[in-house]
Amino acid sequence: MLRFGMDRNHTVASFTIPGRQWLDADGQCSGEPPEFARQPAEMLAMYRMMVQTRLFDTKAVNLQRTGKLGTYPSCLGHEAVHVGVGAALRAEDVVFPVYREIGTKFWRGIAMQDILLYWGGDERGTRYADSPQDFPFCIPIGSQMPQAAGTALAFSLRNQPRCALAYVGDGGTSQGAFYEAINFAGVQRLPLVTVIVNNQWAISAPVSTQTAAATLAQKAVAAGIPGLQIDGNDVVGVRHTVAEAAARARAGEGPTVIEALTYRLSDHTTSDDASRYRSADEVEQARAVEPLLRTRRYLEARGWWNEDAEQQLRAECSATIEEAVKQYLATPRQSSDAMFDHLYANMPRNLQWQRDLARRYAAHR
Numbered sequence: 001m002l003r004f005g006m007d008r009n010h011t012v013a014s015f016t017i018p019g020r021q022w023l024d025a026d027g028q029c030s031g032e033p034p035e036f037a038r039q040p041a042e043m044l045a046m047y048r049m050m051v052q053t054r055l056f057d058t059k060a061v062n063l064q065r066t067g068k069l070g071t072y073p074s075c076l077g078h079e080a081v082h083v084g085v086g087a088a089l090r091a092e093d094v095v096f097p098v099y100r101e102i103g104t105k106f107w108r109g110i111a112m113q114d115i116l117l118y119w120g121g122d123e124r125g126t127r128y129a130d131s132p133q134d135f136p137f138c139i140p141i142g143s144q145m146p147q148a149a150g151t152a153l154a155f156s157l158r159n160q161p162r163c164a165l166a167y168v169g170d171g172g173t174s175q176g177a178f179y180e181a182i183n184f185a186g187v188q189r190l191p192l193v194t195v196i197v198n199n200q201w202a203i204s205a206p207v208s209t210q211t212a213a214a215t216l217a218q219k220a221v222a223a224g225i226p227g228l229q230i231d232g233n234d235v236v237g238v239r240h241t242v243a244e245a246a247a248r249a250r251a252g253e254g255p256t257v258i259e260a261l262t263y264r265l266s267d268h269t270t271s272d273d274a275s276r277y278r279s280a281d282e283v284e285q286a287r288a289v290e291p292l293l294r295t296r297r298y299l300e301a302r303g304w305w306n307e308d309a310e311q312q313l314r315a316e317c318s319a320t321i322e323e324a325v326k327q328y329l330a331t332p333r334q335s336s337d338a339m340f341d342h343l344y345a346n347m348p349r350n351l352q353w354q355r356d357l358a359r360r361y362a363a364h365r
Contacts, residue, residue, distance in 0.1 A: 023235070023298055025289040053083065055314065076264070088242035088243035094165070097137055118136070149185050195260055199264035201274070
């Protein structure tokens with residue numbers, strides 16, 4: 001029976017946003033860690049990938065500064081989210097990144113030279129050999145969300161035990177596409193996991209100017225789906241929480257929104273100067289709780305890691321990165337025609353004009 005009136009002071013809905021953390025800033029584990037965190041091979045694999053991601057990130061910034069790479073968005077400080085998510089997923093799942101998630105891509109087998117090619121302006125860098133189902137970086141804010149929901153719908157219609165995982169930034173949750181996607185996923189009980197990487201800053205705008213909500217995770221409540229908040233600098237918590245959400249999704253139990261609290265230690269991109277809008281003290285406070293430091297402390301406390309192993313790992317990663325850079329720089333440049341190929345069966349006249357103009361500019365390089 002439909003009811004159009006209600007008693008005064010009647011509570012229509014209430015909610016709680018759970019918070020999760022395993023590894024604190026000192027590398028101490030609160031409570032019994034998940035099984036994988038008790039296995040040195042599992043933890044060392046994640047730590048190695050986190051170190052590789054950070055060293056690659058540093059190299060990419062240096063390449064941009066010397067004119068060998070285009071504008072690049074650093075992922076400094078995001079390594080636990082990226083690697084934890086990668087380790088939580090299965091190969092058959094599909095990832096919809098934003099533009100920083102290189103740690104997830106590396107974990108899923110995507111080559112370093114592909115990442116370099118993409119940020120060097122070569123779209124061949126999105127032709128992934130080992131994880132072709134994953135989507136390329138998404139530059140427009142929020143547009144990956146409906147795509148991820150649509151892919152999740154396809155998995156549901158086909159009765160495939162797979163999930164789509166979409167990254168979105170804190171600023172991205174202010175886009176209509178974010179809510180439209182999670183609302184649709186909630187109605188249809190789609191296998192969609194949304195990871196909000198709350199790094200505190202949407203370019204130069206803090207979260208406080210983006211939303212009046214106490215958390216970003218609670219935006220899931222309006223869509224009728226679970227939302228929770230985790231420490232995004234805790235690789236154990238990220239992996240465990242995302243793995244649970246992905247398992248729920250594959251089992252037909254519907255979507256989840258996970259807000260991962262972290263911090264962007266770098267500029268927004270190499271074209272940004274973050275010192276103009278945030279204080280040095282704020283950045284230093286964030287550095288004290290950053291993910292690599294706490295993960296290494298956890299490993300060392302168990303006798304799984306030491307300084308010699310650290311230096312050997314960094315040397316190995318640096319050699320691998322240098323080889324990838326060498327391959328990238330040796331890759332023959334595409335013709336300027338490449339940006340016009342594969343768009344239309346019959347190219348419209350205005351694009352023909354642009355293609356011819358690009359050819360003339362390219363001839364003088």
